[in-house]
Amino acid sequence: MDDQAANIVVATRTALDQASALAVQYGFSLLGAIILLIGGWLLAGVISRSAYRVISRIRGIDETLASFFQNVLHYSLLILVFITVLGQFGVQTASIIAALGAAGLAIGLALQGTLQNIAAGIMLLILRPFRVGEYIETTNVKGYIKEIGLFATEMRTADGLYLMAPNSTLWNTPILNHSREPDRRQQLSVAMGEKIDIDLARETILDILKADQRIKAAPAPKVYLDDLSADQAVLDVEYWTVTSSWSDVRHDVVSKLKARLAEPDITIKTAAGVGGSDE
Structure with a gap:
């Protein structure tokens, strides 16, 4: 009986010693993991905030793009910290990394x-083919x-409608930017009857163009005979103006031409494929 009691006491002491050793061992591991987790966080x-400040100073980098890189770096570092913490408890991190890789591949295929x-x-944010406020035209939208987001670009049409275009549709197609260049050319065609004095009409048109201060003196405005048939002659009118006032100048020039060339058989129109959209 005494031997049995002694064995129980010895076994109890051994279990307590082992529990104490495990408590000390895992206690230090737990403390180290907590410190590592807080410090890593x-x-x-x-690091992510410092990276944001550095990236945002780079010329041409949009704030949206800088924030995106900051978030990617931040969460990547947190994942690395989490895996390191698990390694403190003897967890095989190689299997976790493989599982994360497989999950990332599956998510990438799904999305x-x-x-x-x-x-x-x-x-689009790096190369900047267009910026906020500019007017663009593609084969699908204009x-x-x-706003330029990471997933889609928000637009407003010329008649005030809201338009959202996925970024992939804008990146995979030629983009015509109507606002990027400071100056823009306009071309008009003036069709006149056979009884009109061509030289006088040409001088009149040039006087109208030169009198408008918004029209560039260089390159100089040009008026030339483009087509001559039995019943009409076509004068092509070319001039350059500031892009921001391109549409207003065109409207004013057309009105002045129609008023000064007051003949019933005169037709004024924008040359196809030159003037572009009237934004």
């Missing part, structure tokens, strides 16, 4: 279209740029 925030829009958004 704070360090990830400091292929979305990832294409993100990649296109990043390229309008004023309101």
Whole structure:
């Protein structure tokens, strides 16, 4: 009986010693994990904010793109910290990394279209084929740029409608920017009857163009005979003006030409494929 009691006491002491050793061992591991987690969290925030300040100073980098890179770096560092903390407890992190890789691949395949829009958004924000406030035209859409996001670009059409275009549709097509260049050319065609004095009409048109201060003196306005048939002659009118006033100048010039060339058989129109859209 005494031997049995002694064995119980020895077993109890052994279990307590082992529990104490495990408590000390895992206690230090737990403390180290907590310190590592807190320190890693704070360090990830400091590094990501510093990266944001550096990236945002780079010329041509949009704030949206800088924030995106900051978030990607921040959460990547947090994942690395989390994996390191698990390694403190003896967890095989290689299997976790492989599982994360497989999950990322599956998510990438499931969100292929979305990832294409993100990649296109990043390229649009870096290369800047258009900026907020500019008027663009593609094969599918045209309008004023309101906001360039990572997934889609918000636009406003010339008649005031809201338009959202996925970034992939804008990146994979030629973009015609009506607002980027400071100066823009306008070309008009003036069709006149056979009884009109061509030289006098040409001089009159040049006087109208030279009198408008918004029309550039260089390159100089040009008026030349483009087509001559049995029943009419066509004068082509070319001039350059500031892009911001291009539409207003065109309207005024057309009105003045029609008023000064007051003949019933005179037709004035914008040359196809030259003037572009009237934004």
